[in-house]
Amino acid sequence: PPSLPWPRSFLLKSLEQVRKIQTRNSELLEQLCATYKLCHPEELVLLGHSLGIPKAPLSHCSSQALQLTKCLHQLHSGLFLYGGLLQALAGISPEVAPTLDMLQLDVANFATTIWQQMETLGVAPTAQPTQSTLPTFTSAFQRRAGGVLAASHLQSFLETAHCALNHWV
Amino acid sequence: ESCGHITISVPIIRLGDPVTASCTISPTCSKLAQEPQILWRLQDGPNQPGDSQRHLGDGSQESTITLPHVNHTKAFLSCLVPWANSFQVLDQAELQAGYPPASPSNLSCLMNLTTNSLVCQWEPGPETYLPTNFTLKSFRSRTDCRYQEDSILDCVPEDRQSTCSIARKHLLLYQNMVLWVQAENVLGTSESPKLCLDPMDVVKLEPPVLQALDISPGLVPRQPGCLWLSWKPWKPGEFIEQECELRYQPQLRGTNWTLVSHLPSSEDQFKLCGLHQAPVYTLQIRCIRSPLPGLWSSWSPGLQLRPT
Amino acid sequence: ESCGHITISVPIIRLGDPVTASCTISPTCSKLAQEPQILWRLQDGPNQPGDSQRHLGDGSQESTITLPHVNHTKAFLSCLVPWANSFQVLDQAELQAGYPPASPSNLSCLMNLTTNSLVCQWEPGPETYLPTNFTLKSFRSRTDCRYQEDSILDCVPEDRQSTCSIARKHLLLYQNMVLWVQAENVLGTSESPKLCLDPMDVVKLEPPVLQALDISPGLVPRQPGCLWLSWKPWKPGEFIEQECELRYQPQLRGTNWTLVSHLPSSEDQFKLCGLHQAPVYTLQIRCIRSPLPGLWSSWSPGLQLRPT
Structure with missing residues (x-):
């Protein structure tokens, strides 16, 4: 296989963290569906536009056009963005809160793994990114719908990340 | 927007x-x-x-x-x-x-002398499907419970429990108090009937420990069909004057208990005679606060003895 | 005065x-x-x-x-x-x-994936006869534990316990952290040797559930001396890539275990042959995180099966 762009242990740890977050994230989606009957993210697209729920790009991580440093930056910025989004969902409900808390911690820890790898490679930005403006939710429904949208965007983000990382293992 | x-x-x-x-x-x-x-x-x-x-x-x-x-x-x-x-x-x-809460029912309380707290329990009534808060309310009423004096801190049960314990420091023993349960949810409030009691009149007594006395034959002539017993009152309730009753029954199918009433709560040597020699007898004792009002303790664990 | x-x-x-x-x-x-x-x-x-x-x-x-x-x-x-x-x-x-406290010893930690906490335990050392406080101290050290970064909240064990759990929110998974135990009383202070670990490298894995597969004869020709098995990884550890090993032993006195290594953590149909037909076999499986570092799970409960 092509020579590894990153140390194998970093790749293996990152893949494990992606799987850990994916498992937790689908748990969150299942709970939001079971508890609030919000089971179809595609039915919340309009609301997503009005709330301004962002999607994080991973264009530099596709196997066809992989650019290592930019891929790491996109991975970190995406995780940072989704970490902030999940934080904005705090207080969503007692049933979902434990899963949401764990998910936030797992996303933050994975962002640290990426950041440390950038530092090791000497390509880390000079300062940690600052959180862009996050959506504000004016009702319990908006917060729950925002949770479904954020989680489904995160799921596809992780899918792309898993493919990119898996390509090199 | x-x-x-x-x-x-x-x-x-x-x-x-x-x-x-x-x-x-x-x-x-x-x-x-x-x-x-x-x-x-x-x-x-x-x-x-x-x-x-x-x-x-x-x-x-x-x-x-x-x-x-x-x-x-x-x-x-x-x-x-x-x-x-x-x-x-x-x-x-x-x-x-x-549903709005129905009135809680069957409120009853027992004074626990080990934890020194008044433990009350009740039937919450049918499921309301809504978050419903139950509170055990009470106030002191030194007379016959008709007039409210200083009210006592609300007793909030652990989650979903239909029991609550009022700590000793909130209790004025040997005086009457009024207790009731209030149930409340978004659709309404209800109250149980009121209880009027002096905590010491509802002490939960434990029975004495019944023991067989091995009377050496030399000391007392061996009378056939007799048993020698002793018992001591339950330690935490020792200060309470009690009256006890003993029941015994041969371990034969279809026999009834025989009862001996008005016994003291402490007895060093009690001779029980008139028993058939053959079978093993089961003996139990229980006590009640007396002459002051009180509740019977449960029967002591059965003591199996064979008469002389 | x-x-x-x-x-x-x-x-x-x-x-x-x-x-x-x-x-x-x-x-x-x-x-x-x-x-x-x-x-x-x-x-x-x-x-x-x-x-x-x-x-x-x-x-x-x-x-x-x-x-x-x-x-x-x-x-x-x-x-x-x-x-x-x-x-x-x-x-x-x-x-x-x-006595002043001796240095606590045998500090070891396991990451519990059900409670999501890092549980550490240690030997407190000989009795000091004085009120002695034990505290589990730790700090993050992203590199190889030589440099201290932000320290983590002290973990104070329950009374007289020689174990403490660090909650998930205080843990930075996939990074190294340094842990040690400090013991302190009026007469002195002591510290255990320091541990350097990534919590994910000390995950306490549970073994998969081993199940017999009843392969209907029509589907697959019945080979004598064979067994069909399946297993699934323990749910909370499902995201962890693991390698497993199976051991089996006929229920006869004095026989040894036979080991099959490098098995995947999930298997829908696993055929095990070369077995004697007569006796019942006991089979067990255990797994370890691999290729990343990890700890062996315990062996699964024994599965008793008779080969075809």
Whole structure:
């Protein structure tokens, strides 16, 4: 296989963290569906536009056009963005809160793994990114719908990340 | 600003009652067709149109629906519009239904001399399906419970428990107090009948420990068909004057208990005679506060003895 | 103003060490004889005179005593004077003795994926006879544990427990952290050796559930001496890439386990052949995180099966 762009242990740890977050994230989606009957993210697209729920790009991580440093930056910025989004969902409900808390911690820890790898490679930005403006939710429904949208965007983000990382293992 | 907004007549209603909701789509909702047909969905049921849809002065559209009988204790009502070849959920409201609390019943209390607390329990009544708070309320009433003196701190039971313990420091022993249980939820409040008691009149006594005395033959002539017993009162209740009763029964099918009443709560040597020699006898003792009012202790564990 | 007053060199000392105390009787102590003989009593031992008694400038009397080896972990030292035909205790001091804490040892930690906490335990070392506080200290160290980054909240174990759980929110998974135990009492402080670990490298994995597959004869030709198995990884550890090993043994006295290594953590159909037909076999499986570092799970409960 092509020579590894990153140390194998970093790749293996990152893949494990992606799987850990994916498992937790689908748990969150299942709970939001079971508890609030919000089971179809595609039915919340309009609301997503009005709330301004962002999607994080991973264009530099596709196997066809992989650019290592930019891929790491996109991975970190995406995780940072989704970490902030999940934080904005705090207080969503007692049933979902434990899963949401764990998910936030797992996303933050994975962002640290990426950041440390950038530092090791000497390509880390000079300062940690600052959180862009996050959506504000004016009702319990908006917060729950925002949770479904954020989680489904995160799921596809992780899918792309898993493919990119898996390509090199 | 979000496109749609649901308003509900009453978000928490009595199970089986009707509820009316309306969903208003604001004109500023650019992405929607001019006059979209507003649809409703209860839980993950089918999308259904409202009872009526009308045009409001400010250009917004309003659909109204009445659910004749709400039989979900908790349900989500969504307002949708067709969009592309799917639907878009614009808002969602939470519906809750249940019952006001019935009056809690069978309130009873026991004074626990080990924990020094008054432990009360009650029947909460039928399920209300709504968060319902139970509180054990009480006040001191030195006379015959007709007049309220200083009230005692509310006793809030552990989650979902129908029992509560009032700590010793809140109790004025040897005086009457009034207790009752209050149940409260969004749909109403109810109270149990009131209890009037002096905690010391409802002490939960434990029975004495019944022991066989091995009387050496030399000391006392061996009378056939007799047993020698001794018992001591339960330590924490030792200060309470008690009266006890003993019951015994040969271990033969179909025999009844024989009762010996008005016994003291402490006995070093008690001779029980008139017993048949053959079978093994089971003996038990229990005591009650006396002459002051009190509750019988449970029977002591059975003591198996063979008479001389 | 009290008549007598004891002062002690050091109220808490090392078991076996000496201690010196002095008792001063103030002149204002009217009820006493002019120059009473001051006596000492350790616990309920005999009254004994001090090593020396002297007159202080202000008219008060001072007796001094040295106990060569204090071997009570907790004792009361009283100062008395003869009075009428008895004695009067004028003051009493509490003496405590014990040991400084030894270094806690055998610190080990496991990451619990069900409670999402890092559970550490240690050997507290010999009894100190003094109130001793144990604290699990830790800090993050992203590299190889040489440099301390932000320290983590001290973990204080439940009373007298030699275990402590660090909650998930204090953990930075996939990064190294340094942990150690500090023991402290009045006589000293000690620390255990430091541990350097990534919590995910010490995950406590549970074994998969091993199941027999009933392969209908039609589907697959019945080969003698074979067994069909399936297993799924333990749910909370499903995201962890693992490698497993299977062991099996006929239920006959004196037979050894046979091991099959490098198995995947999930298997829908696994055929195990080369077995004798007669006896029942016991099969067990365990897994370990691999290729990343990890700990072996325990063996699964034994599955009893008879080969085809």
